[in-house]
Amino acid sequence: MxxxxxxxxxxxxxxxxxxxxxxxxxxxxxxxxxxxxxxxxxxxxxxxxxxxxxxxxxxxxxxxYRDGAGKVANYTHGxxxxxxxxxxxxxxxxxxxxxxxxxxxxxxxLAETPEDALRIEVTGQQFAWNIRYPGPDGEFGRLAPDLIDDEGGNPLGLDLSDTAAQDDLVLPIMAIPLGKPIELLLRSKDVTHAFSVRELRVKQDLVPGLLIPIQFTATRTGRFEIACAELCGLQHYNMRSFLEVLSEADFAQWLKDQAEE
Ligand SMILES: [Cu+2]
Incomplete structure (x- = not known):
């Protein structure tokens, strides 16, 4: 009972x-x-x-059917x-x-990416986020794995001999403009991670060897946590960053400031 x-x-x-x-x-x-x-x-x-x-x-x-005096179990096939x-x-x-x-x-x-979508590449690694913007040319430059140098500040192996790479921005934080379609290109450098922003209702694994696109549009400004939602190693809990949803003008200014820095 x-x-x-x-x-x-x-x-x-x-x-x-x-x-x-x-x-x-x-x-x-x-x-x-x-x-x-x-x-x-x-x-x-x-x-x-x-x-x-x-x-x-x-x-x-x-x-x-609890036990009691005089009760006998009975077998059934169901x-x-x-x-x-x-x-x-x-x-x-x-x-x-x-x-x-x-x-x-x-x-x-699966939806077709709108022409004016902003493409941002997100590369997870133990235990950090690398957010890459293509710069004014709108094109991601070449990456060369042998150029990867975490201590030297080139976590993605950006090949600066490629002109398209010279204006690329690689940052530990992310900002996006409000109301504009965003396409994220998700990659991983080592193990499986997951890009998760609760407010956006976006959660997607980053799988080594795959380029996974995902698209969404932000509808309210604010500062939201980017968390890794896939247990990826001992410092998994530390793998976090922030996403700022800014007005279009603020975003343009933010991007300019980051480029100058
Ligand atoms: Cu992770």
């Missing part, structure tokens, strides 16, 4: 925590974020209802009919949720 009550208590406490939203996402700061939150809520409500029903049922079975019903029901519910979710995913990954 204690076990049954414990199961019900855990169910009540976790339901209250979810419904009360005591620890929740920060306010959205991207164009796709609202849709993502709605999809998240839909998933949470559907799985939450199933969770509550299952836990209540589990507690009931524990209470109803019900094939019930198994078919819940497997089919789960499949239907799963696909009903995945299909609307796909369009949000496609906006981030």
């Amino acid at each position: 204690i076990l049954a009550v414990t199961i019900w208590l855990i169910t009540i406490v976790s339901t209250v925590l979810m419904v009360g939203k005591y620890w929740w996402f920060p306010e959205v700061a991207s164009a796709h974020g609202g849709d993502l939150d709605r999809q998240f809520m839909l998933t949470l409500v559907v799985t939450g209802v199933v969770f509550i029903l299952a836990q209540v049922g589990l507690g009931y079975a524990v209470a109803r 019900s094939e009919k019930l198994e078919v019903i819940w497997t089919v029901a789960t499949t239907v519910v799963f696909f009903a949720m995945v299909i609307p979710g796909q369009s949000i995913w496609a906006d981030l990954y």
Whole structure:
């Protein structure tokens, strides 16, 4: 009986925590974020209802069939009919949720990048972020792995003999203009990392050997944490930076200041 009550208590406490939203996402700061939150809520409500029903049922079975004087266990093969019903029901519910979710995913990954999008390259390494802007020419210069020199201030191996590389900016922090489409090109120098900004509802792995593009548009100014969301080594906790969403004019000035520095 204690076990049954414990199961019900855990169910009540976790339901209250979810419904009360005591620890929740920060306010959205991207164009796709609202849709993502709605999809998240839909998933949470559907799985939450199933969770509550299952836990209540589990507690009931524990209470109803607990040990007692004269009670004898009885063996059952279960019900094939019930198994078919819940497997089919789960499949239907799963696909009903995945299909609307796909369009949000496609906006981030498959949509054609607008002409005026700002492209920024993000390279993760143990344990830092390298943010590269292509400079006024709009073109990323050549990288040469044998030129990589972390202590010498060339973490990406930028090849300055390439004219397109000479105006490239490699920074430990990021800023983007408000309301402009952004395309990030995600890379890793060593192990798998993940670029995560909660307010943007953007979280994507950086995989060694792959160039992963992802696009979004910021809808509110502010300073947001960039966290590595993939356990990548002993100093993983230290792998953080900041993203500033600035007005277009402030962003232009910021970029100019960074270039002068
Ligand atoms: Cu990392």
